Amino acid sequence: MRKIIKSLILGQKTFMITIALLTFLSALTSMTIITAYRANISQYQSAYRRDKLPDVIVKVDNDHDITASLKKLTNVKSVVSNAGIVSQVMNKNNENVALFISNKSTNIHLKTPDKHKIILSSYLKSNGAFKVGDIFYIGQQQLTVQGFYDDYLLGSPLFKYKQGIVSQETLQTLQQQKGQQKSQLAYVNVLKMTRNSNAVLSDYQDRLQTDIIYNKIYIQKAYTMLPTIVALVIILAATFLFGICLFVMRFALLSGIEKDRQKIATFKTLGITNQQVNLAYVLSYLGSNLVGLVAATLVSFWTSNLVFRFFWQLNGLTRAQHVSINIAIVLVISMIMMGFSIAIILLSLKPIKSISPTAAFHGGQSKSVPSRSHLSLTKSSMPLQIVLAFKDYRQKIGHYMTFTLVISLFVFLSLMIMTLNQGFKGKTNDLLGLPTVDLMMRTPNNSVRNEALKNIGTVTPIKSSGYNQETKILLKDEAVPVHRYSQIPHEIKLLAGHQPKQPNDLLISNSLMKTLHLSIGQTVRVKTATVNNKQLTIVGTYQTINNLGKEAYGLIDTSLPITSTYINLKNTTNKDKLLNRFSHGNVQLIDTSASTQNLTTSVQRAVEVLANVILLLTFIVSGLFVYLVSYLTIETEKRQLALKKMLGFTNKELRTQYLLRAGFALTLGIVLSLMLNKFIGSTSLNNLVSLGGLTKLNVQLPLSYNLFIIALLIFESSLIVLIASRRITKIKIGDFL
Amino acid sequence: MPNNSIITVQQLSKHYDNHKILENVDIDIFESDFTVIMGPSGAGKSTLLQNISTMDKPTNGKVLFNQQDLTQFTDKKLSQFRKKEIGFIFQSFNLIDHLSVLENVCLPGFLLHSKSKQQVVKRARQLLTSLRLSDQIDQAITHLSGGQKQRVAIARSLINQPKLLFADEPTGALDSTAGTEVLDSLTLNNQNGQTIVMVTHDLKAALRADRILFIKDGKIFGDRKFSPYDFDQIETRRIEITSWLEEMGW
Numbered sequence: 001m002r003k004i005i006k007s008l009i010l011g012q013k014t015f016m017i018t019i020a021l022l023t024f025l026s027a028l029t030s031m032t033i034i035t036a037y038r039a040n041i042s043q044y045q046s047a048y049r050r051d052k053l054p055d056v057i058v059k060v061d062n063d064h065d066i067t068a069s070l071k072k073l074t075n076v077k078s079v080v081s082n083a084g085i086v087s088q089v090m091n092k093n094n095e096n097v098a099l100f101i102s103n104k105s106t107n108i109h110l111k112t113p114d115k116h117k118i119i120l121s122s123y124l125k126s127n128g129a130f131k132v133g134d135i136f137y138i139g140q141q142q143l144t145v146q147g148f149y150d151d152y153l154l155g156s157p158l159f160k161y162k163q164g165i166v167s168q169e170t171l172q173t174l175q176q177q178k179g180q181q182k183s184q185l186a187y188v189n190v191l192k193m194t195r196n197s198n199a200v201l202s203d204y205q206d207r208l209q210t211d212i213i214y215n216k217i218y219i220q221k222a223y224t225m226l227p228t229i230v231a232l233v234i235i236l237a238a239t240f241l242f243g244i245c246l247f248v249m250r251f252a253l254l255s256g257i258e259k260d261r262q263k264i265a266t267f268k269t270l271g272i273t274n275q276q277v278n279l280a281y282v283l284s285y286l287g288s289n290l291v292g293l294v295a296a297t298l299v300s301f302w303t304s305n306l307v308f309r310f311f312w313q314l315n316g317l318t319r320a321q322h323v324s325i326n327i328a329i330v331l332v333i334s335m336i337m338m339g340f341s342i343a344i345i346l347l348s349l350k351p352i353k354s355i356s357p358t359a360a361f362h363g364g365q366s367k368s369v370p371s372r373s374h375l376s377l378t379k380s381s382m383p384l385q386i387v388l389a390f391k392d393y394r395q396k397i398g399h400y401m402t403f404t405l406v407i408s409l410f411v412f413l414s415l416m417i418m419t420l421n422q423g424f425k426g427k428t429n430d431l432l433g434l435p436t437v438d439l440m441m442r443t444p445n446n447s448v449r450n451e452a453l454k455n456i457g458t459v460t461p462i463k464s465s466g467y468n469q470e471t472k473i474l475l476k477d478e479a480v481p482v483h484r485y486s487q488i489p490h491e492i493k494l495l496a497g498h499q500p501k502q503p504n505d506l507l508i509s510n511s512l513m514k515t516l517h518l519s520i521g522q523t524v525r526v527k528t529a530t531v532n533n534k535q536l537t538i539v540g541t542y543q544t545i546n547n548l549g550k551e552a553y554g555l556i557d558t559s560l561p562i563t564s565t566y567i568n569l570k571n572t573t574n575k576d577k578l579l580n581r582f583s584h585g586n587v588q589l590i591d592t593s594a595s596t597q598n599l600t601t602s603v604q605r606a607v608e609v610l611a612n613v614i615l616l617l618t619f620i621v622s623g624l625f626v627y628l629v630s631y632l633t634i635e636t637e638k639r640q641l642a643l644k645k646m647l648g649f650t651n652k653e654l655r656t657q658y659l660l661r662a663g664f665a666l667t668l669g670i671v672l673s674l675m676l677n678k679f680i681g682s683t684s685l686n687n688l689v690s691l692g693g694l695t696k697l698n699v700q701l702p703l704s705y706n707l708f709i710i711a712l713l714i715f716e717s718s719l720i721v722l723i724a725s726r727r728i729t730k731i732k733i734g735d736f737l
Numbered sequence: 738m739p740n741n742s743i744i745t746v747q748q749l750s751k752h753y754d755n756h757k758i759l760e761n762v763d764i765d766i767f768e769s770d771f772t773v774i775m776g777p778s779g780a781g782k783s784t785l786l787q788n789i790s791t792m793d794k795p796t797n798g799k800v801l802f803n804q805q806d807l808t809q810f811t812d813k814k815l816s817q818f819r820k821k822e823i824g825f826i827f828q829s830f831n832l833i834d835h836l837s838v839l840e841n842v843c844l845p846g847f848l849l850h851s852k853s854k855q856q857v858v859k860r861a862r863q864l865l866t867s868l869r870l871s872d873q874i875d876q877a878i879t880h881l882s883g884g885q886k887q888r889v890a891i892a893r894s895l896i897n898q899p900k901l902l903f904a905d906e907p908t909g910a911l912d913s914t915a916g917t918e919v920l921d922s923l924t925l926n927n928q929n930g931q932t933i934v935m936v937t938h939d940l941k942a943a944l945r946a947d948r949i950l951f952i953k954d955g956k957i958f959g960d961r962k963f964s965p966y967d968f969d970q971i972e973t974r975r976i977e978i979t980s981w982l983e984e985m986g987w
Contacts, residue, residue: 376837376840377836377840377843377844377847378839378840378843378854378858378861384847384848391835391836392835394835395834395835640833643831643833644833645816645819646792646819646825646831647819647820647844647845647848647893648816648817648819648820648821648845648848648849649816649848650812650813650816651812652812652813653816729812732793732794733787733792733793734784734787734788734792734793
């Protein structure tokens, strides 16, 4: 058996190495990402348990202690309240950061900060907003950054407010300043956890007055969303890579069998069975797979930790623990890969059965199927080179189709990655469900609001403004936030029905629709902030920007004062001046774009780096594969090329014909990839981001990007095919005739 | 008067690694001769044919054609020489399987560009008809018998009316009848003035020669002229050639 393997496989060393390499890369990527991703979830959950973080957080913007009212609820086990202030602060780079400042951070045991010093969430360090020793002001009070801590509760880049811890004395000083927004967080542990954040406190009467209620499922999702997106993109690339590996395997096997026909026929005349020949191939190819898998397993010990640290940082956390390799993951990935490999190998070995021992006497030549092309050499008016190239292409369509499919996969993958990258550029706010307005203004009533708007307009012209009156309704025991916008944002994508037109109309998110088993046209009875029993009709459903949104739009509670106003400025250069001048007293201006800018930047940067790495990898692997396919195609065509040389074709003519054939395959591959991208590209991408916790990515890759990717791969492939075609000049007629 | 030399081989040697296949071979191939190269297996017959027909490059020595050394030709000049001056017939036919009979024959004609497409196709049809292949013109190569394939190969080698025709065991893969048909075609071409150089170990094929080169251990061991082939004198010829070949150690 060893001799058979040696004899059959020795000539295919390059392919064996390539298969091992591709298996290694795809297995390493999969093992690393899955291990790091799982570690991210499990370590986060452990940290959450270790710090005894609450099941539910309730935030209210007042200074009345809500502990007593929460404790009375049936599902509540314990409550700890944390009073503080919410403030917009400016760092040294004039960037605004929204902070919730208090003197305790749940159960984390931090050394009490010194007077007028603050310990911040570590995300603010990793995104470069602050460093130790930085000074900033809250009102007139100067605070110095004393250190950072990993905040597993509100430290995720996805949360609007980051926590800052000060001493009791400092907090009191801050609270006593005029115009500070007093807030409190209540950390609640419940008896029974449910998936609906609001339903866990279903008998909480003041739910309609709370600002936010997060449960731990929501919080944990926020901490795992970004790594999930990143992991899915990489897993997609790894799957492509393994797909390529399977292609290489099939291609190598088919070409190898064709090349070794005579040898195989000779073995058969000597009494060696089909099974024995098959086994020789299976063993050698699986051997290559195994080498790749073992190497990947070993290297993944190191890379898993590396990627886990990257994921941890995406979460705004720094203290990553060591990640051990997960044997189950390794085994599952190995088994999946081996299973596919075995299937492909067995499928590709079918031609062995049809090799008759008589082939040994006929120089091993396979019975070539005559071209079914109607393009005749004697009748066509096209140049001889093109007609011949086309006929040869048709004859070796199996080889060239592999080339075509691989090119199309590479282009498709590149286009998807570029689209994803483009999707995150400038769209991160949308994707993450963050507002895209310059300033949010909170005011207690309409007269203060109107006055403030007028004042702001005198400093910087306002491009547009509107209101977003947020209220809540109690619908089927669930407190649902309801927005009443002066104009419903264009990002809202209606799935069915229409937008609210009447005071009793309600447009609800698709996730809420599913959770509460509602339907369009259905009439529901609700409690609002102003009316105890109101009848509303569900008139439509919309796609939420992220899966976390269980909200609605309606025209209810119009008597309530407009408390939230969104402002878009004509010129944003004076934004900081506005914040300093007008954000005090009854008016609170929040620079929403600045508070999310760092998050946006970090997400974009992560996706961009990732996209570039994958693109580079795609570029390298595609180049390698194109070379291999070219090399082997020339190898299998050597006899025919020698024959053509004998007939008087020059090397240049033969190379031109080969380039034309590769050109056909390349063109077909690009057309195929464009079709794939058009018909399944955006669906796949949307499914991908949806799996990552997002539901929207309405982005079209600009034509220039499409052209860039295609031009790049055409250039690369042409160059490599041109280099590979130099082998044609080395073919000696005498060796083959 | 001997004919003019069409190919002159000077001090031709061919080595594979350290193994010497041909060693300092000097021969002339004369115009309109039917030269047969014979010798024991492994003597270097096919290697010699390949080296003088530019299918391979000698390790040392010269192959002169019209006073020009073919071993020094560039790729372009070599392909021009192959297209225009020579035809080649092989034991294993070496036809292009995915082209039809007519396309196979026309291909070298199209490549030479000396005639229009229609002229090439017309000549190819004439050649195929003369070789009794008119019914197979549009057939795929894979549907032909061995004898038919070899006749297609002959038609292909003649399409550009080359001065020289090289044949390497052209009857080796054929039965007796098909072999005779092929040899008849070659003889006819030779009688029409074409120079033929053929490697064979088949006595029947050797009978067609008017000159036999006997090669042994990479060297020309014997070189003898015979009278031109005449079917009526076949038995006398067989005895003459056989006895000479036996002298050579055949």
